[in-house]
Amino acid sequence: MKVAIYCRLSEEDRNKQFETDDSNSIQNQKMMLLQYAMEQGWELYNIYSDDDYTGADRRRPQFNRLLQDAEQRRFDVVLCKTQSRFTRELELVEKYIHGLFPIWGIRFISIVDNADTANKGNKKSRQINGLVNEWYLEDMSENIRSVLTNRRKNGFHIGAFALYGYKKDPDQKGRLLVDEEAAAVVREVFALFAQGHGKSAIARMLNDRGIPNPTEYKRLHGLRYKQPKTKSGTLWKYFAISDMLTNEIYIGHMVQGKYGSVSYKTKQNKPRPRSEWYIVEGTHEPIVDRELWDRVQAMIAQKAKPFAAGKVGLFAGKARCAHCGYVMRSAKCQDKRYLKCSNRHVSKDACVGSFISVDKLEQLVLDELNRLSAQYLDRDALERNIEFCDNLQGQKSRLLSDIAVYRSKIAEYSKGIRELYMDKVKGLLSESDFTDLSKGFAAERDRLERLVADSEKQLSGIDARIASGDNRRELVEAYTNLDHLTREMVETLIDHITVSKRIPGTRVVPIEIHWSF
Secondary structure, X not given: OEEEEEEEEOHHHHHHOEOOEOOOOHHHHHHHHHHHHHHHOOEEEEEEEEEOOOOOOOOOHHXXXXXXXXXXXXXXXXXXXXXXXHOOOHHXXXXXXXXXXXXXXOEEXXXXXXXXXXXXXXXXXXXXXXHHHHHHHHHHHHHHHHHHHHHHHOOOOOOOOOOOOEEEOOOOOOOEEEOHHHHHHHHHHHHHXXXXXXXXXXXXXXXXXXXXXXXXXXXXXXXXXXXXXXOOOOOOOHHHHHHHHOOHHHHOOEEEOOEEEOOOOOOOEEEOOHHHOEEEOOOOOOOOOHHHHHHHHHHHHHHHHXXXXXXXXXXXXXXXXXXXXXXXXXXXXXXXXEEEEHHHHOOOOOOOOOEEEHHHHHXXXXXXXXXXXXXXXXXXOHHHHHHHHHHHHHHHHHHHHHHHHHHHHHHHHHHHHHHHHHHHHOOOOOHHHHHHHHHHHHHHHHHHHHHXXXXXXXXXXXXXXXXXXXXXXXXXXXXXXXXXXXHHHHHHHEEEEEEOOOOOOOOOOOEEEEEOO
């Protein structure tokens, strides 16, 4: 028997530790689990250890590596100190401990709370532990949220990073101090815009003088920063200038809560309306005086009016520079529309600069679409139809398998509720405990029933597609012999287009079309 040991230590555990209390440390977890494995005569396959991660974080690197190795069936047992070390989410308990691990032939054991999938008798206790851990996560999330909300309402800065132009006060938590070196750049940006310079022009000025953008500035000064994924992440860009010119923090107001988490189970955030922001005035020293701020806001509002009722360009968001990957922007010259790489204008060394007229790009797309449709329609589609149906049959098989698993779990939850009711009738379980536990079971059963309904709806759609056959021919036939494109056609047919620089000495502009079908 090969055993995989999994350990996890969260920041919360670390903060609770004393010199005499190290039971939650990674070292003690490993020693306890290794000793247990030796007593059982198991062979150690590997130790997976995540330090400073919560039990609700699904992006734990070693946790995901453990699951990948488990799927490859590289060991027979997963051993943890407690079930909550593995995960605090009931959904993952059901998916892996009670779902996939048995399919993969893997036994799950946690020593302290006696969880063992080889012992079918304690499945109910594992599920109850999962519910308790889930409630713990939700309560902890609400407590943290209330504390952070209170600090936001009182004007304390709670972000991980101070805004460019400011730095965190080392002596008073939640307070911002002016960083004079960066603040001078902020004042210059506002002054240049007030003098009539455009946002791209301001970015180019800063780049030509070698002034590092906010991310690079923080890196150079050893401050916390988030590294962008773009190729030229050290350059000032149009959007950095635009965001700076509208940020009220620069006039001394603390503005927070622009984004909010979707759920305590995910790290994803979504924008909030301004009415839900936390804005506290006069919390720190302003960098920009109010008169300059008001003048800049009036200029921004005037510049925005002509574009308020603008029409979406034919290739808006679809054309990208082949050299740097940035989305190309529209420009107008003598009543003709052109697409150009915006990165070229923030620094002369940022990109070689792709450029093409909208009319020319439209004709190139039409020519390629007509060529492709003629080639496709002249061929015998039998082989592709077989491949297409095989792919749909695979999707259908996976859906049927998922539905079977969901229905099996629904039956288990229903049985669990009946058993809890019998325990209450026998006096083994109080009324309040029965209500709490059965409510959790019923909620999970309802969720699974919704999954079954959604899966069956997808199944009906796949059956209809199998019956009608491959619709790609019909899609192409609908767009043959065209003499112009519409925005709707571009959205339907094209994922994106990469545009290269014109070949010297010719009028040829190489493009690469990535179709959506």
